[in-house]
Amino acid sequence: MEKGRIIFLNGVTSAGKTSIVEALQSREDIFFYVVANDLFQEMVGENYLRRNYWKYLSEVIIMMYHTAKLYSDMGKNVLIDGILVEREELRPHYRQLLEILRDNPLDIVEIYCPLDICRQRNIIRGDRYETQSQEQYDLMAENIKYSARVDTSIYDSDECAEKIIRELFHCQKI
8 A cells, every 4th residue: 555645834833834734625636634733732631731741742742743654554645734843852853753754755844934924923813922933943953854845924825735735746736
């Protein structure tokens, strides 16, 4: 059985990852399952997250990668909505991701948006704090090998989704 593609959308909060996920899932040509940091974080009780946020978040992030691997092994395409941060609890996060998914077709897409725009989006959203994107950026893994890059300050989520499909699946308009 051919393994499904895993596309990791990597970017700070409010960069536009989830909007791109929704745009990719609304397409008729390629179907994706989704695993996301936010969804997996919800698997941990609030009292545990308050007690030791990074310990429990780190555990579910690794489980999320194994879940993506399982879907891919079953021939299913998967989107990972996440961020590769290098916190002590996850270090070496990027290498762990690559090791877990070493036998699976993995593409990492940089979801870029200038931090001042992310800050404005955080304020408007109201469910993030103003400096959260900057704090995540400061923790982001370095030297990530990206397969593609989209800028959500220039293109809307549908245009970003089209660019990702075109670049990663090597076709004009699917």
